[in-house]
Amino acid sequence: MALRETDLIPIYRHLHQIPELGLEEHETQAYLLSIIRAMPQDYLTIKTVPTLDTAILVKVSGQKHGYRIGYRTDIDGLPVTEQTGLPFASKHPGRMHACGHDIHMSVALGILSYFAEHQPVTDMIFMFQPAEENASGGKRLYESGALTADWMPDEIFAFHDNPNLPTGAIGCRMGTLFAGTCEIHAHLSGKSGHAAYPHQANDMVVAGSALVQQLQTIVARNVDPIQSGVVTLGHFTAGTIGNVIAGEAQIDGTIRALTQEMNEHIQQRVRTITEGVALAYDCHVDLKLNQGGYYPVENNDAITADFMQYMQANQQVNFIETEPAMTGEDFGYLIHQIPGTMFWLGVDSPYSLHSEHMVPHTAAIMRAVDAMTGYLTHRNDLQQ
Numbered sequence: 001m002a003l004r005e006t007d008l009i010p011i012y013r014h015l016h017q018i019p020e021l022g023l024e025e026h027e028t029q030a031y032l033l034s035i036i037r038a039m040p041q042d043y044l045t046i047k048t049v050p051t052l053d054t055a056i057l058v059k060v061s062g063q064k065h066g067y068r069i070g071y072r073t074d075i076d077g078l079p080v081t082e083q084t085g086l087p088f089a090s091k092h093p094g095r096m097h098a099c100g101h102d103i104h105m106s107v108a109l110g111i112l113s114y115f116a117e118h119q120p121v122t123d124m125i126f127m128f129q130p131a132e133e134n135a136s137g138g139k140r141l142y143e144s145g146a147l148t149a150d151w152m153p154d155e156i157f158a159f160h161d162n163p164n165l166p167t168g169a170i171g172c173r174m175g176t177l178f179a180g181t182c183e184i185h186a187h188l189s190g191k192s193g194h195a196a197y198p199h200q201a202n203d204m205v206v207a208g209s210a211l212v213q214q215l216q217t218i219v220a221r222n223v224d225p226i227q228s229g230v231v232t233l234g235h236f237t238a239g240t241i242g243n244v245i246a247g248e249a250q251i252d253g254t255i256r257a258l259t260q261e262m263n264e265h266i267q268q269r270v271r272t273i274t275e276g277v278a279l280a281y282d283c284h285v286d287l288k289l290n291q292g293g294y295y296p297v298e299n300n301d302a303i304t305a306d307f308m309q310y311m312q313a314n315q316q317v318n319f320i321e322t323e324p325a326m327t328g329e330d331f332g333y334l335i336h337q338i339p340g341t342m343f344w345l346g347v348d349s350p351y352s353l354h355s356e357h358m359v360p361h362t363a364a365i366m367r368a369v370d371a372m373t374g375y376l377t378h379r380n381d382l383q384q
């Protein structure tokens, strides 16, 4: 039997209890494999990836071959200490599925179990992808060599849960859904010293503060106001105690922009400003800008028009046309290579993604499974 709500909620709860960081998802992978192997195997081929050892690929053999419909879920958690008080809260200290990838995995298993029993018209490739949050898992999977000719999807779908949409609602838009991101890592080194002798030292609290202030001018002064961008510096550490001048500082952050051109423009401004601060404060700044695979998620026009028409016409679906979001997703890399559609699934939580309090409404799981088995059947039927 295909997995239904009474199966998927316990699966979701189990996954919620075992969050693991990107590229460390071994327990998650073993659990996912145990569920996938318990499905009817007549049409399934399971493949693991030696160069990305927590990934799982599953091919569903269609009635005919030559066109492959891809479906991707991410599987990693975050370094967040859960504060939900749920009876099935994370058992892994300091780790939480605070971005809802446990919901994503549960839905993927539900859809896969349906097609394991109902042979699709054409081949389908399910991708259980590690490391969405921090290590460009989508790019790694694409470059792993595992997507050989007969495993390479011709079109691809994925969703992200959204606490701001009603439970089970499907949100989407033509064009860019998510921003492209780029991590900023700046290590400043100067000369530490006694608090009483600032003229003999080179203070990295002061240089770091200047860098933060100046980077925060980029969006205000270098981004066309008709467009948009974000520079957030979420981490700044320096020094040890009040009467020692700090010789080192570490600043980490992220750039967000809805086009690759704007992302690169902001990256260039970060480089220039950093060079200027190093010169002005006579220090060394080791700057690393890491975009990895976090390109903007640009939905394909033809596929997304079809997706939106299907969802709007489906009486069971609460479809909402959404605005672009400044969240990032390494699905941006995959959709850059393979045409497809990414969408939102509403999970209606007062707390945001990445919050230690985020509790998604699990009624969304079955709604998404039903909407997507219907839609992917429709995509299959186009290949008749």
Ligand SMILES: CC(=O)N[C@@H](CCC[C@H](N)C(=O)O)C(=O)O
Pocket (backbone or CB within 6 Å): 099, 132, 133, 134, 135, 160, 181, 182, 183, 253, 254, 255, 294, 326, 327, 328, 329, 330, 353
């Ligand atoms: C959905 C979501 O929250 N995604 C992450 C992606 C992180 C990208 C990268 N590590 C960065 O920080 O720039 C997000 O923070 O939007």
